[in-house]
Amino acid sequence: MKIGIIGAGLSGLTCGWYLKKNSIDDIIIFESSEKAGGKIKTDRIDGFQLDRGFQVLLPAYPETKKVLDYDKLQLQRFHKGSLIYKNNKKIPFYDPENGFKALLKTVVNGPGSLIDKLILLKLKWMLGRLSVEKIFNSKKTISSLEYLRELGFSERIIEDFWIPFYQGVFLENTLETDSRMLQFTFKMFAEDGAAVPKEGMDAIPRQLVDYIGADKIRFNTKVLHYDNKSITTSDGKTESFDKVVLACNISKNGNYHTVTNNYFETEKLPIDTKHVILNANPNRVINNVVMISNVAPNYSRNGKHLISVSANGIHLEVDDFLTDLKSIFGLEVANWKLVKSYIISEALPVINFEKKYKPLSPEGVFCCGDHLLQGSINGAMESGRRTAEEIIKGV
Structure with a gap:
């Protein structure tokens, strides 16, 4: 045949x-x-490894586990959780699996109330018991934002964590995406985090x-x-x-969602972390920042640090990014040099x-x-x- x-x-x-x-x-x-x-796709430019658009593999994906040899991919893992920047403050939101100190920082200084964190633990437990098939076979049709409110999360944690985080996952700013996708992806993140292959996506x-x-x-x-x-x-x-x-x-x-992804090189990292950094500032342009060569050292083989910065939509002016980055990291951003800019017009389909x-x-x-x-x-x-x-x- x-x-x-x-x-x-x-x-x-x-x-x-x-x-x-x-x-x-x-x-x-x-x-x-x-x-x-x-x-x-991944480009290799001047000793850098540049994925065309910030992308990650969720190792818990049932389909990739059937086909891919993870050992050969040599997965480089992000730390679970996020580091949130808002109004000149760093807000830790770490997974308890990162240790007692991480748990304590999240409970004391993390976004939202203690009730929010208990609802989050309940959600993680509930989704852990649901199969992927049951999630997608659900007949309930509401947006992700409606779903989060229905669960009882406060507006504070929705604004400070859920929206900034899922803007970067769904590549849309209002969380209109079907709640089944939020349930599925959150289940995957919770089970085995996120990673990139050593040699690029x-x-x-x-x-x-x-x-x-x-x-x-x-x-x-x-x-x-x-x-x-x-x-x-x-x-x-x-x-x-x-x-x-x-x-x-x-x-x-x-229809498709569009994203702009800029890569910058720098001699000095603004922060030493393997977490995804979320921008929760009001009137923000960028969604997230990743010290990608910290997560995966092979992404830079020239002694410089490589930073990935993403924003939903089309942004032709790098200054839009730099202004936002300065509000997070300060004036040292002026020393960053643009390596490559990608506009991915068909990044994610609207399903x-x-x-x-x-x-x-x-x-x-x-x-x-x-x-x-x-x-x-x-x-x-x-x-x-x-x-x-x-x-x-x-x-």
């Missing part, structure tokens, strides 16, 4: 991975760019390519037309297939959870991608797996 897959993003690669694992290895993957990975797709075989991927090849039995590329060639998989949003249907995902379209073309299921690495890989399983069923 010959399979043609359009798109070498995570969903297409995962589909190919499962097909090969089930002895279907007559596969051709068509990729319009020079690299596999879709939205997950693109080590994830590279590991999949190594298994499938780079010879199965045609890079820099644009698809002009496809149907359920053939694919036509920009060089005018048409190839026949038994099954065709569309593993990208080729028609650009749907309608009421629309049921079907791997096979009415036209007979198989479809997968995070835009069809859930906007995450887990969603991309789950849709790739489910599509492969549909194909395997028909063999």
Whole structure:
């Protein structure tokens, strides 16, 4: 059986991975760019390792655990919890797993009241008992912000922690995202934190390519037309297939959230931490700051420190970032040097959870991608797996 897959993003690669694992290895993957990975790509510039947009792997993801070899990825882990900056104050919000001192700092100086922290522990316990399937099969449809208020969290902790943190996860500022995504991601963060591979986020797709075989991927090849039995590329060639998989949003249907990610180099870190730093200042531009070379030393191999700074939307002026950064770290920010700026226009799809995902379209073309299921690495890989399983069923 010959399979043609359009798109070498995570969903297409995962589909190919499962097909090969089930002895279907007559596969051709068509990729319009020079690299596999879709939205997950890493550039190497002047001794720095720059992921295109601040991204992390949540090792608790059920789909990545099925496919990826974490030992080979050599995961570099963030410290659990966050460090919040608001009105010239540092507010610690650490996970109790970081030790008694961390727990004490959070209880005494952390955001919100003691009741807020008890509600948080209850939420962590409750989600720990729920399976991922139960979370997404829930019929309750409310926004994440409504969900947090329904749980009883105070406006103070919502404003100081939940909104700044989830602005960086959902890439939208009002937490309109379906509450099921908050439940799922918070469960994943609580279970096993966040990490990046030692050699950059693109080590994830590279590991999949190594298994499938780079010879199965045609890079820099644009698809002009496809149907359920053939694919036509920009060089005018048409190839026949038994099954065709569309593993990208080729028609650009749907809405996406946009994010701007700037990388800065500096001789001296403003703070020595492996936590994600949240900006809770009123009228803020940036969401979060990460001392990424502190978390993963390989992200800088030239003796300088590398800092990742992200803001939702499009920000063409670096000064917008620097003004905000000065309100957090002071005048030393003037010594930071911009390494690279990324504007990711289709960073995260806006998902309608009421629309049921079907791997096979009415036209007979198989479809997968995070835009069809859930906007995450887990969603991309789950849709790739489910599509492969549909194909395997028909063999």
